[in-house]
Amino acid sequence: MPRADIFDQLEHAVLPVLPGRAHELARLRALHExxxxxxxxxxxxxxxxxxxxxxxxxxxxxxxxxxxxxxxxxxxxxxxxxxxxxxxxxxxxxxxxxxxxxxxxxxxxxxxxxxxxxxxxxxxxxxxxxxxxxxxxxxxxxxxxxxxxxxxxxxxxxxxxxxxxxxxxxxxxxxxxxxxxxxxxxxxxxxxxxxxxxxxxxxxxxxxxxxxxxxQVPQARAHESAQMKSAMHQELVQRQAALRAQCTGLQQQQAQQRRQFDLDLDAVFDQARQDLAEVMSTPGPDLALQPDTAADRFRLTTGRLERARLQVAYSKVCIQLNAALTRHGAIELPTAQHTAARSLNSVMVAVLGVSVKYREDLQRMFYQDAGRDALQRDFARYYEISADRQALAARIDAVRDQLAAAQTAQQALQTLDQLEIRT
The missing domain is CATH 3.40.50.300 (P-loop containing nucleotide triphosphate hydrolases)
Structure with missing residues (x-):
């Protein structure tokens, strides 16, 4: 490959990573050309x-x-x-x-x-x-x-x-x-x-x-060339070490945030079982399932009272869940999932829906492992696509890209070791 093309590739690879080394690269090009x-x-x-x-x-x-x-x-x-x-x-x-x-x-x-x-x-x-x-x-x-x-x-x-x-x-x-x-x-x-x-x-x-x-020019050129390449190699090594440390730190932050999110949800689910214990352990048939007749339209029936009691207990659990999601920034749905009704554009609605919950629903959601795991999985999915998590993931990707660019720059610089300065 012609030396001019080698230096074009070298500058393309190195200057975005080490913009302050433009003079050294220009001087190295001059020495070789x-x-x-x-x-x-x-x-x-x-x-x-x-x-x-x-x-x-x-x-x-x-x-x-x-x-x-x-x-x-x-x-x-x-x-x-x-x-x-x-x-x-x-x-x-x-x-x-x-x-x-x-x-x-x-x-x-x-x-x-x-x-x-x-x-x-x-x-x-x-x-x-x-x-x-x-x-x-x-x-x-x-x-x-x-x-x-x-x-x-x-x-x-x-x-x-x-x-x-x-x-x-x-x-x-x-x-x-x-x-x-x-x-x-x-x-x-x-x-x-x-x-x-x-x-x-x-x-x-x-x-x-x-x-x-x-x-004395040949010896001076050899010294100058070696000095410039060594300085750039060293800066690239330091740059890569700093980027690796930064990437590791961000990944640890990402993992720690996820662990804390899972722990907070687990704590809410555990508390939900305790808060729902009273309504879930009521003996006898599930009175909430008793339908109201036309004659009961304005009466406070046992079925209506039981359904209200279930919804109050369920609402307390929802308040705790929403608080945990808010702490972790998992509140609103992604823009692509927004509907015309703004009140429906929340993670809580997307995962739990708006339907009335009965004992059978609460049993499945909070007392059965499969139901609890499903809730954990769904909430975690929306958590991972929340704005803060996406921003953190983008930062990690950007650092990885910078690290890859630094590695490419070092490989490009190493090609100069194979070129002899004609003196």
């Missing part, structure tokens, strides 16, 4: 002599030189297996299009950075200092080198003034070697055949420093 070319990027403000300096380092005019802002996007030239990038100036335009190209060149593409500052501008400004600090920190972490070049030294006045400028910049960038250079002197020396002027231009010394830095 540069086909064995080392990349040197020149960065700095516009009109500080960056393009002219590159032309002298190359020994040929490949980059446009002008007194106005000329470089507004990445300019590239390849020579002797080195890829030279001339980035836009750090002082970006208002929409910061230049800045995007400069960041891409400095952070994603480059193996070596030439940070160019014109001697005639004096000390580094705040933005330059902040960027140099970031580049220095990156060099400590990735081993990518930054060479600080003070350019246009021929325009800095006399030697005393130049010495003062170099000293000030040296204090602003402690620990970094300064490379003083003049592209103009070097070109004059080349055209006039003046070897001393060529040496004084600083270009030969800068070329030698670049050659040493380029010799």
């Amino acid at each position: 540069q086909e064995g070319l080392s990349t040197v990027t020149v960065i700095g403000k516009y009109n500080h002599g960056k393009s002219r300096l590159l032309n002298e380092l190359l020994g040929e005019d490949r980059f446009a030189v002008a007194d106005r802002r000329e470089t507004t996007q990445l300019s590239v030239h390849v020579k002797d297996r080195v890829r030279w990038l001339d980035a836009p100036g750090l002082d970006a335009d208002v929409d910061q299009a230049d800045d995007r190209f400069a960041r891409q060149a400095a952070w994603q593409q480059s193996d070596i950075r030439l940070f160019v500052h014109s001697a005639k501008e004096g000390e580094l400004d705040g933005r330059e200092r902040r960027l140099l600090h970031k580049l220095s920190a990156d060099a400590d972490a990735t081993r990518r080198q930054t060479l600080l070049v003070v350019s246009q030294v021929d325009q800095a006045g006399d030697d005393a003034q130049l010495h003062q400028v170099l000293g000030a910049i040296g204090q602003q960038a402690p620990g970094m070697a300064l490379h003083a250079a003049s592209a103009t002197r070097h070109r004059q020396g080349i055209e006039g055949g003046k070897q001393l002027l060529i040496e004084r231009s600083g270009i030969p010394a800068l070329r030698a420093a670049l050659a040493r830095a380029l010799g």
Whole structure:
């Protein structure tokens, strides 16, 4: 599979899980797609002599030189297996299009950075200092080198003034070697055949420093690649561990809620047997089954009294059941089961119905194991499809999906272990 396709799949798998690793993935892509070319990027403000300096380092005019802002996007030239990038100036335009190209060149593409500052501008400004600090920190972490070049030294006045400028910049960038250079002197020396002027231009010394830095690129790339992959592997491992713990916690919560629901229902059913004991143990025939005649229409018959007594006892049980269901959020029916009569859209009605209950019904429902199990099963079914339970189940599914995505991301990242960086 082409490397570009491998990285497309890698980014598709990893970025949704580790969105903060976009830079590392872009850098890894650059390392693998540069086909064995080392990349040197020149960065700095516009009109500080960056393009002219590159032309002298190359020994040929490949980059446009002008007194106005000329470089507004990445300019590239390849020579002797080195890829030279001339980035836009750090002082970006208002929409910061230049800045995007400069960041891409400095952070994603480059193996070596030439940070160019014109001697005639004096000390580094705040933005330059902040960027140099970031580049220095990156060099400590990735081993990518930054060479600080003070350019246009021929325009800095006399030697005393130049010495003062170099000293000030040296204090602003402690620990970094300064490379003083003049592209103009070097070109004059080349055209006039003046070897001393060529040496004084600083270009030969800068070329030698670049050659040493380029010799260290393969080891730096291997270190940087291993470091980035290790960091992402570690983050993915930690991510998976956190997701597993979260999933386990949610599943335990789900199981505990169900156990408590079953225990509460069992307690209500046990209490129902006690509350119904008096009406269920009445000796003799079931008077509630005695029908009323037309003559009994306005009379308080024994059958009517018995039926009322049964319904009062049954209503108390229903109140306890409804309270237990309410505590667990199993009250209303799912929307798909709603009827036009709102009073019927409850779990209690769906399971128990609205019919009058007689002793035979109560015996079957609360005293026979099969009836009690059926009630438990029906109430549990509506409990499991209640809004709170569905929300908890959705959270568990979402965490499982995130865990699967993290595992897929780690597998995709492991494919890079089989790819060799061409240096």
